[in-house]
Amino acid sequence: xxxxxxxxxxxxxxxxxxxxxxxxxxGYHVYGASRHSDGSIEADDKSGGFIKMxxxxxxxxxxxxxxxxxxxxxEGGIDIVINCAGYALAGAVEDTTPxxxxxxxxxxxxxxxxxxxxxxxxxxxxxxxxxINIGSVAGFIAIPYxxxxxxSKYALEALSQAMRIEVKPFGIKVxxxxxxxxxxxxxxxxxxxxxxxxxxxxxxxxxxAVEAMExxxxxxxxxxxxxKAVAKIIxxxxxxxxxxxxxxxxxxxxxxRLVPDRLIExxxxxxxx
Numbered sequence: 001x002x003x004x005x006x007x008x009x010x011x012x013x014x015x016x017x018x019x020x021x022x023x024x025x026x027g028y029h030v031y032g033a034s035r036h037s038d039g040s041i042e043a044d045d046k047s048g049g050f051i052k053m054x055x056x057x058x059x060x061x062x063x064x065x066x067x068x069x070x071x072x073x074x075e076g077g078i079d080i081v082i083n084c085a086g087y088a089l090a091g092a093v094e095d096t097t098p099x100x101x102x103x104x105x106x107x108x109x110x111x112x113x114x115x116x117x118x119x120x121x122x123x124x125x126x127x128x129x130x131x132i133n134i135g136s137v138a139g140f141i142a143i144p145y146x147x148x149x150x151x152s153k154y155a156l157e158a159l160s161q162a163m164r165i166e167v168k169p170f171g172i173k174v175x176x177x178x179x180x181x182x183x184x185x186x187x188x189x190x191x192x193x194x195x196x197x198x199x200x201x202x203x204x205x206x207x208x209a210v211e212a213m214e215x216x217x218x219x220x221x222x223x224x225x226x227x228k229a230v231a232k233i234i235x236x237x238x239x240x241x242x243x244x245x246x247x248x249x250x251x252x253x254x255x256x257r258l259v260p261d262r263l264i265e266x267x268x269x270x271x272x273x
Contacts, residue, residue, distance in 0.1 A: 001237060002130045002173075003079025004049075007071060009033045009058055009115060011051070014184035015134060016084030018223035019230050024049040031071050033058075033085070058085045058111030068118040078119050082132045082230065083112045088149045088186065090210045091193030092202035100193050101148045108152035113159065120167065129172040132233060133160045134226070137180045137244065140256065141264065144272050145202070145209040164241065175239045177229050178253075180246035181213075181220035190214070209272035221246070 006023050010016035011032030020032045027047035033056035043050040056067045071078055086108045089100060112133055123129030138146065139153030157176065164174040196206055225245050233239040244253045256264055 002128060002234065003077065004028050005071065005075035005078055006030045006080040006082065007033060007067070007078055007115070007119065008082045008084060009056065009111070010083075010085035011053070012036065014084070014186050015179070015182065015223045015226045016082070018227050019082055019084065020051050022227045022231065024051045028080075029075055031067065033067060058114055059106045061114055064114045064118050068115075068122070072122050077126050078122050079128070080130045080132070080234065081115060081119050082134070083115055084134045085111055086134070086152075088146055088190045089193065090146055090149075090190055090206070091196035092145055092200070092206055093147050095195035095200050095202060095206075096148055096193045097195075101151075104148045105152050105155070108149070109155045109159070112156060116159075116163065120172070123172050124167075124170045127171040129167075129170075130234065130239075131163075131172065131174045132230060133174070133176050135160070135176045135178045135242070137178055137246075137252070139176075139178060140253065141268060143209075143213065144268070145206045146213070161241065173239055175233055176242040177226060177233070178242055178244045179226055180244075181216040182226060182245070183218055183220050183222050187214050187217045205273075212272050 004027065006028050008016050008020045008030060011020045012034035016032070020030045023030050024042065024044050025047055027049040029049065030051045032051050032053045034053060035055065035057045037053040037055040039053060039055070041050055041052045054067050054070070056063045058064060068078065089096070089104045116131060119129070119131070133156055135156050136153040138150040139157045142150040160174050160176050167174060190210070196203065229243045229245050233243065
């Protein structure tokens with residue numbers, strides 16, 4: 001429906017890798033972006049699809065532009081973008097420096113902005129395109145001791161909703177996928193603020209909260225649950241604004257619109273106490 005050329009950021013592991021492999025097997029020409037790309041090409045002879053790993057740091061304008069320009073030249077355009085690159089920062093607000101918060105946003109928010117700005121001219125020129133931004137349940141329910149991660153995903157919500165309206169006249173669709181706890185390498189990649197590593201009044205509560213989160217992540221489904229959501233969106237002529245992934249979190253998203261904020265706060269505090 002949208003075309004066969006796909007750019008996937010964060011494609012070296014987790015959700016990005018799973019999405020890239022699925023699309024390759026369905027015959028898509030996938031360019032898997034990663035900071036540590038080895039330049040390999042994995043082809044699927046049966047479908048004709050492939051994954052070409054390319055070096056891109058979403059925090060760097062030049063590498064983003066270089067990949068997008070090369071891809072547009074080789075494929076004649078970019079049809080689908082899946083923004084998966086991101087990481088979680090753990091630590092209390094008081095224990096987080098402005099620079100650590102900036103680094104988190106530089107990947108999770110500004111990285112998406114850079115990629116979108118780079119691909120939109122190409123999509124506008126052909127009057128078609130699909131951008132899938134991987135958000136999080138933390139983008140509508142703030143998680144204690146991971147406030148900057150939540151804030152970056154809240155910001156991504158706003159960016160995606162506004163951009164969806166702006167680019168609709170050009171035939172471009174923008175959607176959000178909001179996973180709950182998913183079992184990937186994301187857990188082991190969590191970064192701690194420097195202050196939180198030492199003696200801090202928040203240390204015990206912070207560690208308990210993050211341990212609870214990590215237990216939920218490792219007990220959750222694998223990235224295939226996100227792949228299913230991607231497949232459904234790509235097959236849809238008019239995909240939804242957002243897709244919450246995980247039955248429990250779909251219920252939470254529904255209840256959030258109905259129950260008082262204080263009750264949501266109480267439940268979240270209990271979950272991560």
